[in-house]
Amino acid sequence: MEIPQPPKGTRDFYPVQMAEREQIFASWKKSCIKYGFEEFDAPQFEHLSLFTQKSGPEIEKQLYSFMDKGERMIALRPEMTPSLARMVATQGANLPKPVRWFSIPRLFRYEKMQKGRLREFFQLNMDILGIEDVSADAELIAAAIDMMRDLGCDESDFTVHISSRKLLEELFLAHGAPAEKLMDIYGVLDKKHKLPAEVFSAELASVIGDPVLCDAIAKILAATSLDELSTMGPDLKSVTDLNRLFVLLKTYGVQEYAVFDIGVIRGLAYYTGIVFEIFDKKRAMRAIAGGGRYDNLVKQYGGPDTPAVGFAAGDVVLADLLREKGVLKPQPPRSLVYIACLEDHYPEGAISLVQQLRNNDISAEFSLKPLALGKQFKLANAARALYVVVTGGDEETRGCVSIKDMTSGESVEIKKEDLLKWLKEHI
RNA sequence: GUGGCUGUAGUUCAAUUGGUUAGAGCACUGGAUUGUGGUUCCAGAUGUUGCGGGUUCAAGUCCCGUCAGUCACCCCA
Numbered sequence: 001m002e003i004p005q006p007p008k009g010t011r012d013f014y015p016v017q018m019a020e021r022e023q024i025f026a027s028w029k030k031s032c033i034k035y036g037f038e039e040f041d042a043p044q045f046e047h048l049s050l051f052t053q054k055s056g057p058e059i060e061k062q063l064y065s066f067m068d069k070g071e072r073m074i075a076l077r078p079e080m081t082p083s084l085a086r087m088v089a090t091q092g093a094n095l096p097k098p099v100r101w102f103s104i105p106r107l108f109r110y111e112k113m114q115k116g117r118l119r120e121f122f123q124l125n126m127d128i129l130g131i132e133d134v135s136a137d138a139e140l141i142a143a144a145i146d147m148m149r150d151l152g153c154d155e156s157d158f159t160v161h162i163s164s165r166k167l168l169e170e171l172f173l174a175h176g177a178p179a180e181k182l183m184d185i186y187g188v189l190d191k192k193h194k195l196p197a198e199v200f201s202a203e204l205a206s207v208i209g210d211p212v213l214c215d216a217i218a219k220i221l222a223a224t225s226l227d228e229l230s231t232m233g234p235d236l237k238s239v240t241d242l243n244r245l246f247v248l249l250k251t252y253g254v255q256e257y258a259v260f261d262i263g264v265i266r267g268l269a270y271y272t273g274i275v276f277e278i279f280d281k282k283r284a285m286r287a288i289a290g291g292g293r294y295d296n297l298v299k300q301y302g303g304p305d306t307p308a309v310g311f312a313a314g315d316v317v318l319a320d321l322l323r324e325k326g327v328l329k330p331q332p333p334r335s336l337v338y339i340a341c342l343e344d345h346y347p348e349g350a351i352s353l354v355q356q357l358r359n360n361d362i363s364a365e366f367s368l369k370p371l372a373l374g375k376q377f378k379l380a381n382a383a384r385a386l387y388v389v390v391t392g393g394d395e396e397t398r399g400c401v402s403i404k405d406m407t408s409g410e411s412v413e414i415k416k417e418d419l420l421k422w423l424k425e426h427i
Numbered sequence: 428g429u430g431g432c433u434g435u436a437g438u439u440c441a442a443u444u445g446g447u448u449a450g451a452g453c454a455c456u457g458g459a460u461u462g463u464g465g466u467u468c469c470a471g472a473u474g475u476u477g478c479g480g481g482u483u484c485a486a487g488u489c490c491c492g493u494c495a496g497u498c499a500c501c502c503c504a
Contacts, residue, residue, distance in 0.1 A: 045470085112501095267502080267504065285504090372461060375460095377465090
């Protein structure tokens with residue numbers, strides 16, 4: 001009989017993988033709560049139109065969609081932001097601002113898989129809605145950086161690359177680029193880090209056409225700092241905002257993680273202002289996280305005009321990074337205590353003890369079939385137990401049990417009625 | 428959607444380049460060990476070599492197809 005295969009691009013989470021996943025999720029939640037974010041969730045499937053409304057009809061090719069029995073077009077959610085925008089729009093003015101929400105959704109995308117990209121995955125989403133000021137961008141980026149630090153990463157592992165959609169728009173328009181060409185220019189710019197310099201220039205030239213304009217834009221795109229940009233043209237609000245953002249990030253104490261990078265575009269998405277991406281330092285992987293300002297989205301879903309900024313970090317690339325760095329911890333004990341009992345005492349001797357511990361919230365287990373004591377110790381190892389309590393035998397006649405510390409290998413014998421107290425003191 | 432590489436035991440990989448009965452580590456099960464685990468020693472089980480076809484006296488090995496995995500391109504919300 002052939003074993004059925006799981007669908008393409010999905011993962012089975014055996015307890016080992018589940019422990020890794022839980023470690024990441026627990027760290028994510030801790031970071032979010034530390035920053036005053038509340039958790040929310042939404043349906044795993046939505047009306048297809050929720051996504052096509054934001055991303056256009058072509059998006060359907062890249063998601064799991066189907067008609068349900070009521071002839072409604074449904075899609076498994078490929079991202080969380082539309083659901084968030086819908087929820088916020090629904091509440092309208094009722095929702096106290098700023099909204100500070102996070103979620104860890106399971107997402108589905110119909111894509112051909114490759115490194116760091118699957119068809120089913122998780123994301124951490126953090127969003128701040130209702131604040132137009134760059135202070136919200138700074139708070140969010142600081143939170144994103146701390147999220148990475150809480151997972152055990154530091155400035156030798158990752159960098160936040162920051163730019164601004166508005167900056168590019170203002171710069172290009174100020175130099176006389178036609179508005180209808182902006183999207184095409186973004187498209188080429190998005191590939192800047194991947195293409196050799198000559199190919200990049202050639203593509204840029206073919207998109208822009210006018211050689212004078214092309215030269216001006218090439219100069220802008222070669223800029224590596226905000227100061228450099230300031231000398232190129234008139235004072236721009238976006239430059240002021242970005243400068244302020246970097247000052248704020250310094251105040252947050254995270255400036256060593258943040259760099260200005262004009263090449264950050266974030267696809268052709270709905271971003272309206274500051275955009276950022278977190279990359280591993282070697283830039284060997286896909287983006288670990290990405291986000292930015294999307295001030296029009298809630299309004300686009302029929303809600304009140306609500307400025308917003310958010311980011312998402314996928315679990316796949318992040319787990320790759322953490323595994324490579326070796327910061328993922330081994331599985332925690334399945335049971336803190338293993339009750340071993342001598343065969344003449346099986347199993348009644350174990351059950352009453354095991355239940356006493358469980359009733360006091362100490363995880364405990366015992367062998368469900370009679371085994372030699374040596375075997376029971378092997379099972380205790382498999383359970384990653386910290387202590388083995390041996391019951392029965394000579395100790396029993398003395399009203400005692402012996403406890404073995406599985407880390408040190410040392411044993412002590414104590415009165416049976418003192419066991420709970422002893423364990424509470426030592427665990 | 429396009430292309431490269433790879434499919435051998437549960438898993439990671441061998442198999443003298445086409446040659447006899449496809450092997451090993453790890454993991455698993457049992458034993459050494461009927462009162463003490465991790466280390467050690469012994470034994471055991473597991474395969475339609477992804478699937479289908481072709482070439483050949485002979486195919487895990489070569490060819491075609493197909494499926495799956497993986498990597499890159501496209502895209503990346």
